[in-house]
Amino acid sequence: MYEKENLILEAKHVSKKFQSSGNRLLTACEDVSLNFYKNQTLGIVGESGCGKSTFMRMAVGLEKPSSGELFFHGRNMLELKGEELRLNRRNIQMIFQDPSEAFHPRMKVKEIICEPLLNFSLINRKEVDSKARELLEMVELPGNLADRYPHDMSGGQRQRAGIARALALEPEVIVCDEITSSLDVSAQKTIVELLIKLQNKKHVSIGFISHDLALVQQFAHQVAVMYLGNIVEIINGNEVCVNARHPYTQALLDSIFDVHMDFSKEIMSIESEVPSPLNVPAGCPFRNRCSYCMKVCETEKPKLKEIEPCHMVACHRYNDLCCI
Ligand SMILES: Nc1ncnc2c1ncn2[C@@H]1O[C@H](COP(=O)(O)OP(=O)(O)OP(=O)(O)O)[C@@H](O)[C@H]1O
Secondary structure (H helix, E strand, O other), rough: OOOOOHHEEEEEEEEEEEHHHHHHEEEEEEEEEEEEOOEEEEEOOOOOOOOHHHEEEEEEEOOOOOOEEEEEEEHHHHHHOOOHHHHOOOOOEOOOOOHHHHHHHHHHHHHHHHHHHHHOOOHHHHOOOOOOOOHHHHHOHHHHHHHHHHHHOOHHHHHHHHHHHHHOOOOOOOEOOOOOOOOHHHHHHHHHHHHHHHHHHHOOOOEEEEHHHHHHHHHHOOOOOOOOEEEEEEHHHHHHHHHHOOOHHHHHHHHHOOOOOOOOOOOOOOOOOOOOOOOOOOOOOOHHHHOOOOHHHHHHHOOOEEEEHHHHHHHOOHHHHOOO
């Protein structure tokens, strides 16, 4: 499943620093390397402000990295220009948290979802009605919603329309940025079920950003846990609950599931503050909240290291931390 031929989008050592007030630099993403594979879902989880959206915005080409490289089928995306760049954009689409902000309120649903197809001259105006119905049915909405305006739809229906719009161009990658976070639990579940169905049909690669580890681990094939701009753990979704090794991932799990880890000390310090991305501490970014911090953690940033197949951890003490 993670064979080279299934690799679609590859981010290599991508960092993003924003210029902030007082000529200071804000580190939003630091040396992030992640892969998107055909027919696979990559979940990115972490607290607000850890850099999830910034990373995905770079992956879809909405933001330029400060350093690092992005490859689409082996082609350096940052070297693409003009028509090549425009055509490449078709292949990677993003769905945003709040479709009511992303959608023009005076456009009908059919115009919204067919707009990308018109922009790329893939359909003509006469075909909009039938194409819109087809796309709405694909996301399990009745075709007669095509003539509605976004404000006449529920949040879940708008999010489905957002998925229809993103899939209209038949992209190879779609990135979902907190698309379920404004929905109630049952609407969240049906949106996730729909994504799984569509992935099985279209073999699309999905990037799914969320702060909700409990949700993501249920369906993402791989989960990348992000903290203060850094990836601290990459693990198969179905192993998160039983095999997570980073103290931050374990603390997130503990807060969700109340699972009983075999810790000699409990992680109490998760309560304390995340350091400012304007002033990233030396050593491990998680050290001020970690009960396992030792001398080396204060000075040496742990490298993301493969500890078993498809499982990477950035922690000096990963060997001391096991689950039961
Ligand atoms: N355009 C920008 N200019 C300056 N700082 C930015 C910009 N975009 C993001 N940031 C900062 O970069 C850091 C990471 O932000 P980002 O939105 O990527 O985090 P996130 O994990 O997606 O958070 P959330 O879940 O709240 O969306 C934050 O400190 C944010 O304030």
